[in-house]
Each structure stands twice: as structure tokens, then as C-alpha cells.
Amino acid sequence: METFSYRQTAGRRSAGTRAQAIVGVVASGNLEVLVERVLPDTECQIDVSTPISGFGKVWEAVVADFVERRSPGGLKLSINDGGARADTVALRLAQAVRLIEEDMK
Amino acid sequence: MTDQKTVTPFQRHTSSWYESSARDRVRLLLDAGSFREFIGPEAREMSPHLDLFDLPKQFDDGIVVGRGMLGGKPLFVAAQEGRFMGGAFGEVHGAKLTGLLRAARDTRPAIPVLILFDTGGVRLQEANAGELSISEIMRALVEARTAGAKVVGLIGGRSGCYGGGGLIAGTCSALAVSEHGRIAVSGPEVIETNRGIEEFDSKDKSLVWRTMGGRNRRLIGGADAFVDDTIEAFRAAALLLIERAPAFDLDMLKAEQARLTERLQRFGDCADAVDIWAREGIADARSVPGLSTEAFTAIADKAREPRYDAR
Numbered sequence: 001m002e003t004f005s006y007r008q009t010a011g012r013r014s015a016g017t018r019a020q021a022i023v024g025v026v027a028s029g030n031l032e033v034l035v036e037r038v039l040p041d042t043e044c045q046i047d048v049s050t051p052i053s054g055f056g057k058v059w060e061a062v063v064a065d066f067v068e069r070r071s072p073g074g075l076k077l078s079i080n081d082g083g084a085r086a087d088t089v090a091l092r093l094a095q096a097v098r099l100i101e102e103d104m105k
Numbered sequence: 106m107t108d109q110k111t112v113t114p115f116q117r118h119t120s121s122w123y124e125s126s127a128r129d130r131v132r133l134l135l136d137a138g139s140f141r142e143f144i145g146p147e148a149r150e151m152s153p154h155l156d157l158f159d160l161p162k163q164f165d166d167g168i169v170v171g172r173g174m175l176g177g178k179p180l181f182v183a184a185q186e187g188r189f190m191g192g193a194f195g196e197v198h199g200a201k202l203t204g205l206l207r208a209a210r211d212t213r214p215a216i217p218v219l220i221l222f223d224t225g226g227v228r229l230q231e232a233n234a235g236e237l238s239i240s241e242i243m244r245a246l247v248e249a250r251t252a253g254a255k256v257v258g259l260i261g262g263r264s265g266c267y268g269g270g271g272l273i274a275g276t277c278s279a280l281a282v283s284e285h286g287r288i289a290v291s292g293p294e295v296i297e298t299n300r301g302i303e304e305f306d307s308k309d310k311s312l313v314w315r316t317m318g319g320r321n322r323r324l325i326g327g328a329d330a331f332v333d334d335t336i337e338a339f340r341a342a343a344l345l346l347i348e349r350a351p352a353f354d355l356d357m358l359k360a361e362q363a364r365l366t367e368r369l370q371r372f373g374d375c376a377d378a379v380d381i382w383a384r385e386g387i388a389d390a391r392s393v394p395g396l397s398t399e400a401f402t403a404i405a406d407k408a409r410e411p412r413y414d415a416r
Contacts, residue, residue: 001161025189027189032146081161
């Protein structure tokens with residue numbers, strides 16, 4: 001099992017008031033993303049746990065692209081990977097942020 | 106973890122049970138916004154065994170447990186995620202269900218429990234811990250029923266309800282199953298491996314479905330309702346079965362024992378489910394797998410086995 005932790009600066013605080021959200025499932029070619037609003041407004045952290053080793057560079061690139069596009073300030077995203085492709089990872093990260101940005105009813 | 110989204114009747118009617126995740130099933134099944142999860146994914150209560158095999162873990166260990174409302178009344182609910190390791194019972198997964206059933210046992214006045222099965226059985230990597238959890242769950246389930254809680258199983262997921270899950274289902278107060286739901290202990294491949302292809306050809310999907318599938322389980326009295334593959338159909342069945350499930354007492358157990366004894370006498374020599382349906386008096390038994398839900402339900406409600414209240 002390979003693990004990575006990326007701590008980055010985000011341009012702005014993520015919208016919404018939800019404290020947490022979860023998307024995806026740990027299955028072949030899939031992953032789950034747990035997102036929690038636990039960090040200062042301009043920081044974000046992405047923790048990855050994957051059984052597929054040797055793809056650190058790809059994870060780094062996907063995460064950098066995600067932070068630039070979504071600006072997930074204040075969010076900690078924790079990933080359990082089941083061997084997902086980079087595009088699936090990007091999709092799930094976007095879904096997770098979209099979900100936590102929904103306002104509570 | 107709580108959910109905040111509203112749920113419309115349209116969503117319940119159009120969402121496939123089979124295609125939905127465990128979390129979506131719970132969210133759409135219960136009254137909107139009523140679910141409160143126990144030991145949610147943020148608690149990170151994960152399997153202590155999978156690291157040894159270098160296998161990925163899931164934050165909720167493949168099961169969602171909590172409390173919510175159905176039709177305005179409180180209940181406990183557990184939902185297995187059939188896509189994570191086939192919904193299999195590991196140590197933590199099993200402990201979460203055991204704990205929920207013990208909560209039901211200790212809650213006064215008694216409130217029902219829904220178990221949304223979606224499982225291939227015990228997680229082989231956690232063999233002993235998983236097997237033990239099956240026993241603990243069955244004991245807790247019977248204790249909850251003894252204390253007055255009705256425990257209703259809903260089965261229609263991609264992993265079916267196999268192995269220890271099939272045993273647990275057998276201890277429930279009532280079961281609802283869809284076309285996609287399969288209920289058994291040994292799966293098709295297991296039977297073929299142990300007893301030979303003459304006994305059971307696991308490649309013969311028609312054989313598998315007419316033996317373990319929802320229709321046969323309904324016709325031989327193993328399931329109490331046959332439903333369409335929608336959230337709404339399972340919701341209606343859950344409400345109905347909570348209302349109708351029999352009390353758990355000695356008279357019911359004796360009636361169930363008598364039913365099973367008689368069933369064995371009536372059908373023990375049948376080689377195929379179609380023979381059972383024909384002997385049950387169903388005209389054109391071969392057409393059963395192709396019938397619409399309405400037509401099938403009409404036949405099942407008239408058949409002899411399902412009419413017993415006992416389980």
C-alpha cells in the first residue's frame with residue numbers, strides 16, 4: 001500500500017456549510033473520497049492510500065490540477081483507491097467538492 | 106454523517122435498487138433527511154486485517170448503520186455496499202450490524218430494524234472474525250426479535266444474499282426480494298466445486314436464477330414479498346412487512362417447523378424449481394420466469410407455501 005499526503009494553498013474558501021461528504025466506493029477501477037471541512041480557509045490537504053504503487057507523479061499532477069480548478073480551501077480530502085484511472089480520480093474529487101458545497105436544507 | 110437532500114416520489118419510482126449504492130438506498134428509502142449514521146466514514150473505523158494482504162480499505166468497512174424514520178415512524182437501518190469486496194462480512198462490518206441489533210434489543214418501546222442485504226458472505230481474508238460475526242449477528246437478531254423488534258430484510262443488490270448473509274436472512278421476521286435478489290447459503294460456484302457439475306452447473310444462469318432467484322424464493326415461502334427493482338417498491342414492501350410480520354414466540358416457531366417439514370415432504374424429490382412450481386399447481390410453470398411482476402404476484406399470492414404467516 002502506497003500513501004501520499006499533499007498539503008497545498010487554495011485561493012479561496014470552499015462554498016457551502018456542510019461539514020463532510022463522501023462519494024464513490026472502493027472497487028476495482030474506482031475509489032472513495034471523504035471530504036471534511038476541518039482546515040483553515042486557504043489550506044487544503046489530500047491524503048491518498050492506494051494499492052497500486054509507482055504512480056506518485058500521476059497522483060501529484062491530478063491533485064495539482066484539482067486544486068487549481070476547484071480551489072478547495074478549508075477541505076481535507078481522504079482517498080481510498082481501488083486502482084482508479086486518473087480521469088476517474090479527477091471526477092470523484094470534483095463530485096466530492098460539489099457535494100460538500102451543497103447547502104444544508 | 107447525516108444527509109440533507111430532499112427526496113421526491115419521482116426519484117423513488119425511477120431509482121433502481123440494484124444500481125444504487127448502499128448510501129443512496131438508505132437516503133432514498135427513508136423519510137427525506139431523517140437518517141443519522143452511527144460510526145460514519147469520518148470515524149475511519151476500518152478493517153484491521155486488510156493491510157496484511159495489501160488490500161485497500163473502505164472508511165465504513167462496506168456497511169452503513171444508523172437510525173431514521175419510515176412513514177413517520179422511527180427505525181434502525183443497516184445497508185451493505187455490495188461493490189466493496191462483494192459486500193462481505195469482515196470483523197468491523199459485522200460488529201457494526203451486531204451493535205445495531207443490540208441497540209434494537211435494548212430500545213423501549215421496540216422499533217423495527219431494516220437490513221439491506223447485499224453480500225457474498227464472509228470476507229475470506231478475515232475468515233474466523235467474519236464467521237464469528239455471523240454467529241454474533243444471528244444471536245443479536247434473535248434477541249432483538251425476542252424483545253419485540255421486527256427485523257425486515259430487503260434483498261435486491263448485485264451481490265445477492267449469500268453465505269452467512271443467507272443464514273442471517275433466514276432469521277429475519279420477513280424478507281422482501283426483487284427479481285435481481287438471490288438468496289442462498291452456498292453460491293453456484295461453491296456447489297459446483299464441492300458436488301460436481303452434475304449436481305449444479307454454475308454456468309447455467311437460468312438454473313441459478315430459477316433456483317436462488319427472487320421468484321422461486323417467493324413461491325416456496327422463503328421471501329414474503331416480491332417487488333419491482335425500484336426504491337419505491339422496496340419502501341412500500343418494508344412498510345407492509347413491518348406491519349404484517351408475525352410476533353416471535355413459540356407458537357410461530359412450531360408453525361414454521363411444521364411448514365418446513367411439510368415442504369420437504371411435498372417437494373423433497375423435485376429435481377428442479379419448475380417441478381416444484383408445477384406441483385404447487387401453477388399452470389404453465391415454465392412461464393414463471395417471464396411473467397410481469399403483477400402477474401407473478403397474483404400467482405404467488407394464491408400459491409400454498411407463501412400463505413403461511415410463519416417464518
